Amino acid sequence: MRLAFVTPRYGAEILGGAETQVRDYAERLAAAGHDVEALTTCAVDHHTWRNALPPGESVATGVRVRRFAVTRPRDHALAARQQPVLDAGLCLGPEGERAWVENTGVSEPLLEAIAATAPRVDALLFAPYLFASTVLGAAVRPDRSLVIPCLHDEAYARFAPVQAALRGAAGLILNTEAERDLAARLLGELPPNRVVGEGFEPAAAVDGEGFRRRHRLDRDALAYAGRRERGKNYHLVLEYVTLYSRALSRRGPVRLLAMGGGPLQPPESARPLVCDLGFVGHGEMLDALAASLASVQLSRMESFSRVLMEGWLAGTPAIVDAGCPVTREHCAQSGGGVWVGDAEEFAEVVDRLRADPELRGRMVDAGRRYVARRYNWTAVLGRLEAAVRELVGN
Amino acid sequence: MLQEERVDVAALVAEVEAEVARRRAAGEYPEELLLRLRAEFAVEDEVEPPEALAIVESSRPLRSARPVVGPAVVFGKRALRRLLSWYVHPAVHDQNRFNLALLRELRSLEARLDRLERSVRDDGDEAHG
Numbered sequence: 393m394r395l396a397f398v399t400p401r402y403g404a405e406i407l408g409g410a411e412t413q414v415r416d417y418a419e420r421l422a423a424a425g426h427d428v429e430a431l432t433t434c435a436v437d438h439h440t441w442r443n444a445l446p447p448g449e450s451v452a453t454g455v456r457v458r459r460f461a462v463t464r465p466r467d468h469a470l471a472a473r474q475q476p477v478l479d480a481g482l483c484l485g486p487e488g489e490r491a492w493v494e495n496t497g498v499s500e501p502l503l504e505a506i507a508a509t510a511p512r513v514d515a516l517l518f519a520p521y522l523f524a525s526t527v528l529g530a531a532v533r534p535d536r537s538l539v540i541p542c543l544h545d546e547a548y549a550r551f552a553p554v555q556a557a558l559r560g561a562a563g564l565i566l567n568t569e570a571e572r573d574l575a576a577r578l579l580g581e582l583p584p585n586r587v588v589g590e591g592f593e594p595a596a597a598v599d600g601e602g603f604r605r606r607h608r609l610d611r612d613a614l615a616y617a618g619r620r621e622r623g624k625n626y627h628l629v630l631e632y633v634t635l636y637s638r639a640l641s642r643r644g645p646v647r648l649l650a651m652g653g654g655p656l657q658p659p660e661s662a663r664p665l666v667c668d669l670g671f672v673g674h675g676e677m678l679d680a681l682a683a684s685l686a687s688v689q690l691s692r693m694e695s696f697s698r699v700l701m702e703g704w705l706a707g708t709p710a711i712v713d714a715g716c717p718v719t720r721e722h723c724a725q726s727g728g729g730v731w732v733g734d735a736e737e738f739a740e741v742v743d744r745l746r747a748d749p750e751l752r753g754r755m756v757d758a759g760r761r762y763v764a765r766r767y768n769w770t771a772v773l774g775r776l777e778a779a780v781r782e783l784v785g786n
Numbered sequence: 787m788l789q790e791e792r793v794d795v796a797a798l799v800a801e802v803e804a805e806v807a808r809r810r811a812a813g814e815y816p817e818e819l820l821l822r823l824r825a826e827f828a829v830e831d832e833v834e835p836p837e838a839l840a841i842v843e844s845s846r847p848l849r850s851a852r853p854v855v856g857p858a859v860v861f862g863k864r865a866l867r868r869l870l871s872w873y874v875h876p877a878v879h880d881q882n883r884f885n886l887a888l889l890r891e892l893r894s895l896e897a898r899l900d901r902l903e904r905s906v907r908d909d910g911d912e913a914h915g
Binding site for chain 2: 627630631634635638639640659660661662714723724727728729730731732733734735736737740741744751754755757758
């Protein structure tokens with residue numbers, strides 16, 4: 393097949409679930425013999441949309457990458473006016489929603505390239521759902537456009553132009569059944585769609601003991617990997633770990649291994665419990681997960697949650713939020729994780745995992761089997777190829 | 787081949803919920819300590835009634851912490867404030883009118899909701915009585 397991925401940012405230096413997923417898909421499809429290209433902008437930062445990379449063509453891991461300059465610079469004053477309105481749970485109105493989308497790195501040359509590329513490819517694949525490259529790009533040739541939305545239950549998903557783009561696409565490629573349920577709630581009748589998910593390699597050698605030695609970790613630890621912001625419920629992770637360690641634990645305090653960046657800083661009472669690792673490489677992240685009693689992911693804004701899979705592959709079970717359908721679905725179907733509704737339930741789960749290594753081991757095995765069965769690359773690529781063929785009618 | 791041992795997570799969660807409910811009922815949790823710790827994580831400012839915030843002040847006290855030149859800085863700020871007042875005051879006046887109109891509507895809706903809730907409750911009491 394000839395395929396073109398369209399994403400606002402592309403490259404190994406881009407951190408983000410959807411961006412990583414698109415790069416993985418593109419590289420794997422190229423390695424499987426498909427003709428794959430990626431159309432993207434020169435931006436690397438989705439807050440500034442500044443043209444940080446030169447426009448032009450290059451090849452990265454078998455994928456032809458074409459970059460186009462962002463031509464409408466970010467209007468920071470507009471963003472500063474609109475964000476408090478959204479934070480207050482109010483609507484921007486049709487004009488405001490359109491302006492919001494057009495303030496996310498519009499590149500006219502990219503839109504022209506999409507139009508020129510559409511006739512010579514079998515499908516254009518857009519991700520994620522909320523940025524101009526998808527909302528405006530998928531409208532260029534909707535009959536050839538498949539959207540990989542990586543949908544979250546948030547204000548942007550209710551914007552009229554965003555919903556029009558999703559409804560008008562030839563098909564949707566979703567990550568989980570829970571994401572499909574969310575899409576149906578938001579959009580009503582869905583366009584043709586398939587659930588594919590992300591792919592993972594079998595567990596590489598991880599060194600949890602080595603990590604504990606390197607970081608002089610002398611007690612049980614929990615791991616958090618991801619953006620440290622309220623949207624990801626990192627404040628709740630800090631709160632639960634603090635309440636557990638200072639008031640609820642029957643087995644003494646734990647440490648929190650915090651990986652990733654973000655604006656949220658722990659309050660005074662949480663600071664001694666947090667081992668701040670900052671940005672770490674993938675190998676170090678797996679070692680930290682392996683060194684932990686469990687990985688804690690309380691975010692409700694997930695369409696897949698890679699870190700759960702990575703935790704299972706590294707040998708640690710998951711603790712997730714009862715209110716997140718996606719992570720809860722993974723845990724219920726795998727048996728590799730538990731969901732909690734408050735700090736007291738969190739404490740009870742952590743105490744049980746500490747008291748019962750056999751239970752913890754069974755959960756890890758169950759999680760590993762789940763990833764190996766559902767999200768091995770052979771299975772994922774098979775589903776992806778079938779989805780593209782069926783959705784664009786080849 | 788490894789024996790696949792299923793973990794019934796739903797049952798485990800039910801056990802956890804039951805144990806938490808038992809401990810809560812038995813008063814085993816240190817509620818005062820939890821309350822104090824939770825307060826540290828409450829990021830929202832203490833909620834003031836909107837009436838206290840509705841009127842926007844256009845003139846704030848002018849200060850300068852700079853030694854020696856402080857009084858000159860304050861004088862400069864005062865002059866600038868006076869120069870811009872033709873622009874700032876009407877905008878603040880409009881904002882205050884809007885805030886108060888919104889507040890009136892809010893309070894009137896609140897009163898209507900109260901009346902409705904009371905009437906639903908009374909109807910329910912009559913039906914059961």
